[in-house]
Amino acid sequence: QVGFAGSRVRPADADPAAYTAEAQVAAGAADALVGPEELRDTLGRWLRLLTRPSTAPVPPPPPLGATDLPATGWEAVGRARSPRRPRAAAYLDACLTDRVTVSGDRCGGTDPEGMLCGFGEQGGRTVAYAAQTGTATRPAGYRTAARLVRLADRLGIPVLTLVDTPGAANDAEAERQGAGAAIADLFGAVAAARTPVTTLVVGEGGSGGALALAAPGNTWATPDSYFSVIAPELAAAILKRPPEEAESTADRLRVRPQDLAELGVIRGVVDTPPA
Template sequence: MSDHTPASGPGGPTRPDTRKGARAALAEVADPGTFAELPAPAGELPYDDGPLRWQGYGASRARAEERTGERESVVCGTAEVDGTPAVLIAFEFGYLGGSLGERTGDRLEAAHRHARAHRLPLVSLIATGGSRMQEGMVALGQLQRVARQSTLTAAAGLGQIAVLRDPTTGGGWATLGAGADMTVALTGAQVGFAGSRVRPADADPAAYTAEAQYAAGAVDAVLRPDELRADLALRLKALTRPAAGPVPPPGALGDAAPAESGWEAVLRARAPERPRAAAYLDAYFEERAPVRGDRCGGVDDGMLCGFGLRGGRAVAFAAQCGTATTPAGYRTAARLVRLAGRLGTPVLTLVDTPGAANGPEAERAGAGAAIADLFAAVAAAPVPVTTLVVGEGGSGGALALAAPDNTWATADSYFSVIAPELAAAILKRPAEETRATADQLRLRPADLLELGLVRGVVTERQ
């Protein structure tokens, strides 16, 4: 299983080699002997002072080539990563700070076109300070060009992975980095839209790190350099080898005996010792690659999302872990479902929540809109979705994750319009009538099956 969290040394995050060249970065991830560089786009002119006629710019580029051996700030080509072919883009930070100019845009566009023409995923190994000052707005305009190519590649159903090296700032972060389907970062890398020379003087530098972006839900994993190749290999398999869906629900891990009453079903679902989502995912998949965070500054550790390999084929998953789901959790799940839809990958969801988080913070974070967005993502999914209720199914906060026509339940679960205690309170019943209310709600798996709300009760153990 791949589920990395930030690593740190005695003095804080472990900082990567900040000046590793593009070819060295490629060699770390590509299978030996498989990298083939794409030809430079036709029409590249000898070095001159560029579109702004910036005095000395041509000489600076010539010196950069002499120093690095590269004609531009990116090296693009094809390679295999643990046997999976892909288009690889690597930034050469030693070439004018890995900055993006017009010729950089030419090469990035050519790489995306090649990926689409040959149906290959695309990996960007980023190390850039942003747009090239000596080309002014011409350089800045390359961001729109890169964003368009990335959008076209996504629309073609091809996955994109960004690896954030040190530094990843400016337009490189705001296009190739943050715009990728999956984003991983090397420990200690400087990551942020604002580079170190343009931030407020009193800015906390810790806010502009891979670890900070991970905490804010903008990065799926933070890795040591020695972990990168294996993680990248897993993610490429996840993006390129979809299972034929719909996938079967996982087998039961807990008590398979039917509940005798509604209240018994509730108590069993709430039991601390009951198997939770992580146990079901571990039993169902051989490996997992996490997709973490809502890309809006939020993370819900009670919603596990990502892609897992089952029999060597990829299945996307979104799983509640028994806690109240926050808006960030719903947005992350919606992001996962839509990505799976683009890639043609079936989805497995595990329902287990007492309900949506309903405190003031959740309301301010847009709980209603986030739940509505997940309902819409599941309803519009062009791929089959399979749902297993493994614990509490608390109201709409649980239903948003459930497949409308392919939901199953374990024997130690329940699904209800509302928790029995709250139902009794709404009906102005005394607390001692909670148990009877649970029966009236017909929330047991057997009741749900009889009502046609689930396809079956899973009792067979794996």
């Protein structure tokens, strides 16, 4: 059992399943379940990864998808939304080895489908990562990423963030879970980090849900991505334009990677083809 309240002091009608290790992992209060036979190796991996500080920033990974630049803003949006485009897991597999996972926001939630967090090895040093997976990120995902960034900052470990979301989850449940506060907290964690943070936009970079992961002064983009304060369709709706004007709105927003570099929003476009 794992819990704040011991078996002799908890309410008599309390669900005993809530006080198990499995329940604590599901609620985001613990990172993982580890069998007794795996404890020694697991502890060794964590100690090795967390005791290797580095002051050098993580270089942005090379693109795994398209290497030519989109001709229009709408083409950039289409590429970023393509189901054939490489996602975060592919980038993490390509640039990091021996990964271990950080899971849970320590506030009762997890977002394993929307945010991948943990530590891995790159060229003999440790790198922390927080990577969106192309879905609408939940509040627990942002809080987990903020926890990861602060832990890496305390340990002097550089951070790599991968941006890929159409935007933060905006349903009623996300509001009840404190979406705005969670996004703001991640903004603060990234901005306040003393350890180097590198960001690569690998797909959709939609709204504040994407901006929260972007490193000030060290954000890059792949050729099959876009980065914008709002999606073109939503921008058209706010401007009271008909839906068919979303395509031209994308051009006006200047969301292409090369536009972002020209505007100074990002440092540049990574264009080295995969080996």
